[in-house]
Amino acid sequence: xxxxxxxxxxxxxxxxxxxxxxxxxxxxxxxxxxxxxxxxxxxxxxxxxxxxxxxxxxxxxxxxxxxxxxxxxxxxxxxxxxxxxxxxxxxxxxxxxxxxxxxxxxxxxxxxxxxxxxxxxxxxxxxxxxxxxxxxxxxxxxxxxxx
Amino acid sequence: xxxxxxxxxxxxxxxxxxxxxxxxxxxxxxxxxxxxxxxxxxxxxxxxxxxxxxxxxxxxxxxxxxxxxxxxxxxxxxxxxxxxxxxxxxxxxxxxxxxxxxxxxxxxxxxxxxxxxxxxxxxxxxxxxxxxxxxxxxxxxxxxxxxxxxxxxxxxxxxxxxxxxxxxxxxxxxxxxxxxxxxxxxxxxxxxxxxxxxxxxxxxxxxxxxxxxxxxxxxxxxxxxxxxxxxxxxxxxxxxxxxxxxx
Numbered sequence: 315x316x317x318x319x320x321x322x323x324x325x326x327x328x329x330x331x332x333x334x335x336x337x338x339x340x341x342x343x344x345x346x347x348x349x350x351x352x353x354x355x356x357x358x359x360x361x362x363x364x365x366x367x368x369x370x371x372x373x374x375x376x377x378x379x380x381x382x383x384x385x386x387x388x389x390x391x392x393x394x395x396x397x398x399x400x401x402x403x404x405x406x407x408x409x410x411x412x413x414x415x416x417x418x419x420x421x422x423x424x425x426x427x428x429x430x431x432x433x434x435x436x437x438x439x440x441x442x443x444x445x446x447x448x449x450x451x452x453x454x455x456x457x458x459x460x461x
Numbered sequence: 462x463x464x465x466x467x468x469x470x471x472x473x474x475x476x477x478x479x480x481x482x483x484x485x486x487x488x489x490x491x492x493x494x495x496x497x498x499x500x501x502x503x504x505x506x507x508x509x510x511x512x513x514x515x516x517x518x519x520x521x522x523x524x525x526x527x528x529x530x531x532x533x534x535x536x537x538x539x540x541x542x543x544x545x546x547x548x549x550x551x552x553x554x555x556x557x558x559x560x561x562x563x564x565x566x567x568x569x570x571x572x573x574x575x576x577x578x579x580x581x582x583x584x585x586x587x588x589x590x591x592x593x594x595x596x597x598x599x600x601x602x603x604x605x606x607x608x609x610x611x612x613x614x615x616x617x618x619x620x621x622x623x624x625x626x627x628x629x630x631x632x633x634x635x636x637x638x639x640x641x642x643x644x645x646x647x648x649x650x651x652x653x654x655x656x657x658x659x660x661x662x663x664x665x666x667x668x669x670x671x672x673x674x675x676x677x678x679x680x681x682x683x684x685x686x687x688x689x690x691x692x693x694x695x696x697x698x699x700x701x702x703x704x705x706x707x708x
Contacts, residue, residue, distance in 0.1 A: 320557050320624075321627075323628040324570075324625055325558045325567070325570035325571060325624065326567075327567060328570075331561075335559035336477070336480075336483050337559065337560075338557050338558050338625075339557070340625045343533055343534075347672075349670045349671055350622055352670060352671075353622045353623075356668050356669075420682070420684065420688045420689070421691065422689070422692075423604065424607075425603070
């Protein structure tokens, strides 16, 4: 039996039956199997989003306090812990984007108006194309190559 | 005559009158090359231990009764060859379900969720005979046919991590079936179902582990149905701001 537990009320009927039942077990390969790992990683990402949101609030607060406070905050972001945190956030964001790309074809109905849904590979390739072009454009703007 | 090969079948046993928690019991039995996993269980029941309880009916992957966990994976035991496994095969009840006895799980929780999505054609009004019959083109049928192939074997519920952690979650098969009727051009119940889909435990509880689609023995893609239902619900919700409800 797995050490992990499913919720004891998982798939419980609204009205209990006359027979005593054993508690439900979680899926046997939870959470080590690939798909379950994705489920855990996606869920844990909400913690990252919460921390980033707090940082955004902190940045806005510093902006309100004036230029000196804002510059001091920007300087604090150079701390290795902050750099590592932002690298982790970036990696998670890229992973979520790629996961969304693989999911996107499934969100589309089999027929879009009078047309059949394009092949999954075509949709995914289109999304990857947009992602690469957008990344290059943003990188060019940030490095001053354009604008 | 050559002696038949044997396998050890490790079965989870639970007697609600005696056992506090489930335990395992081993049976070493002679097996045939062409046996399915269900044949081994039936052999144990018929020849070795008549106290073993398990569900089965059609033996041809249609009724959906014999879903169990085989070596850690949810499988339809009448479809799964015993030869695919080694000398030791572990058979347990479906995960995520309360266990009634041995390999038999409690189905009522599933039926509660199932009925919630109104899995039938909802007609806006009784059509007059002169209006003729409901017609459906091949293209319209193909909009949902895949989702209507579900046999309610519940393997998808057994594989879903959200079902483990969110007892209110409607679950893959029920949502896929609700979506199947929403896509049916003869049905007019999509507004009612979408209200249910948007509640807590509805389509937005799914975080797309995609395990349901991988374990389905009939090739149905419940995770695809859920993602399509999410998109439909977002569009339906957004339309509510510009189009009066009921239009």
